[in-house]
Amino acid sequence: MLEKLPEFIKEIDGSKALIVTDKGIRAAGHADRALSVLEKAGCEAVLFDGVQENPTNHCISNCRDFAQEAKIDVLIGLGGGSSMDTAKGCNFLLTNGGEMKDYHGYGKATRPMLPFIAIPTTSGTGSECQSYALVSDDETHVKMACGDSKALARVALLDPDLTASQPKRVASLTGLDALAHALETAVCIPRNPISKIHSLEAFRLLARSIHTVITGTSLPEDRSNMLLGAALAGLAIENSMLGAAHACANPLTAFFGVTHGHAVSLMLPHVIRFNREDPEVNEIYHAYESFIPSNGAKKVDMAEWVNTLVASAGLRSLSALGVESPDVGKLAAGASQQWTGRFNPRPVGQADFEALYSSALSDVVERV
Numbered sequence: 313m314l315e316k317l318p319e320f321i322k323e324i325d326g327s328k329a330l331i332v333t334d335k336g337i338r339a340a341g342h343a344d345r346a347l348s349v350l351e352k353a354g355c356e357a358v359l360f361d362g363v364q365e366n367p368t369n370h371c372i373s374n375c376r377d378f379a380q381e382a383k384i385d386v387l388i389g390l391g392g393g394s395s396m397d398t399a400k401g402c403n404f405l406l407t408n409g410g411e412m413k414d415y416h417g418y419g420k421a422t423r424p425m426l427p428f429i430a431i432p433t434t435s436g437t438g439s440e441c442q443s444y445a446l447v448s449d450d451e452t453h454v455k456m457a458c459g460d461s462k463a464l465a466r467v468a469l470l471d472p473d474l475t476a477s478q479p480k481r482v483a484s485l486t487g488l489d490a491l492a493h494a495l496e497t498a499v500c501i502p503r504n505p506i507s508k509i510h511s512l513e514a515f516r517l518l519a520r521s522i523h524t525v526i527t528g529t530s531l532p533e534d535r536s537n538m539l540l541g542a543a544l545a546g547l548a549i550e551n552s553m554l555g556a557a558h559a560c561a562n563p564l565t566a567f568f569g570v571t572h573g574h575a576v577s578l579m580l581p582h583v584i585r586f587n588r589e590d591p592e593v594n595e596i597y598h599a600y601e602s603f604i605p606s607n608g609a610k611k612v613d614m615a616e617w618v619n620t621l622v623a624s625a626g627l628r629s630l631s632a633l634g635v636e637s638p639d640v641g642k643l644a645a646g647a648s649q650q651w652t653g654r655f656n657p658r659p660v661g662q663a664d665f666e667a668l669y670s671s672a673l674s675d676v677v678e679r680v
C-alpha cells in the first residue's frame with residue numbers, strides 16, 4: 313500500500329514532498345522505505361525526523377524552517393499523532409505565517425495551505441482523518457487544538473504493514489484510545505447521522521480485533537481492522553465530539569504523567585456507567601454490546617468488557633499510579649475545564665468528576 317504514495321503525490325500535482333516523522337519511525341525503517349518508494353517513482357522528497365512527542369510550537373517552527381529551506385510543495389505526516397500534528401502545524405506556519413497560538417481554535421488560516429498526506433503507523437489517534445493539530449504550549453504544556461478545514465489530509469494512506477512494528481504496549485494503548493473515541497462519539501451530545509455511521513463501524517472493527525492486539529496475537533486482518541477502525545473513529549470525532557472520559561484523562565496526563573490511552577481507558581468504564589443513567593444512551597450501549605465478541609456467552613456488559621481489556625493489557629490502576637483520595641478535587645477541577653466534557657451526554661460538574669475519579673480509585677490495584 314505504501315507503494316501507492318507516488319500515485320497520490322502525482323494526483324495532487326506535487327513536485328517535492330517533505331516527510332515529517334520521528335527518529336523511532338526512522339529506526340523502524342518506515343521513513344527510508346517511503347523515501348525509496350518515492351525515489352524509484354521519480355518523486356523528489358526530503359525527510360524531517362525531528363518530531364517530538366506532544367509537539368510544541370518550537371518543534372513545529374523547526375519543521376517549518378526545514379520545509380522553507382527545502383522549498384517543498386507537499387507535506388507527508390508519517391507516524392503517530394505527533395508526526396501528523398507536526399506536519400499539520402508546519403502547514404499552518406509555512407503557508408500562513410505566525411505562531412501556533414495564532415491558530416488556536418478553528419478556521420483562523422486565511423491563506424490556502426499545502427496538500428497534506430497522512431500515513432499513520434499506529435492505530436489510535438485518528439489524526440489522519442481530522443482537521444485539528446494538537447500542539448502543546450512551549451511553557452505550560454497545555455494542549456491547544458488548532459483546526460482548519462484546509463488542514464485536513466487530502467489522502468489518508470492506511471497500510472496495516474506499517475503498524476506491525478509497534479511495541480505491544482503502544483498498540484494496546486493506542487487501540488484502547490481508538491475504542492474510547494468510538495464509544496464517546498457514539499453517545500456525545502453532537503452525535504448525528506454521519507458521525508453515528510463512523511462510530512458504529514469503528515466500534516465493530518475495533519471490538520473484533522482489539523483483544524488480539526492486547527495479547528500480542530494479532531494477524532494481518534486484525535491490524536487492518538484496528539487501523540481502519542481508528543481512522544473511522546477519527547472521522548466520527550471530526551463530525552461530532554468526545555466526552556467525559558477524555559475530559560478526565562487530560563488532568564491525569566498533566567498531573568501524573570499518565571499516557572493518554574492509559575488514562576482514557578482507566579476512566580472509560582466509570583464514564584460508561586455514569587452515562588448509562590440516561591435511557592437513550594443506555595440503549596446505544598446496548599446496541600453496541602451486540603458487537604462485542606462473546607464466545608457464545610450471554611451478552612457482555614460494556615463497562616465490564618473495557619475493564620477486562622484494561623486488565624489483559626496489564627495497565628496499572630489509578631492508585632498504583634500514585635493517585636490518592638486528596639488528589640480527586642484537583643483532578644476534578646482540571647477535568648471541569650476540559651472542552652470535551654461539555655459534550656458528554658449527561659452534564660458533568662465538579663461533584664460528578666470527583667465521583668468518577670473516586671470510583672476509579674476504588675478499582676482493584678494491579679488488575680492483571
Ligand SMILES: [Fe+2]
Pocket residue numbers: 437489490492493558572576
Ligand atoms: Fe483520545
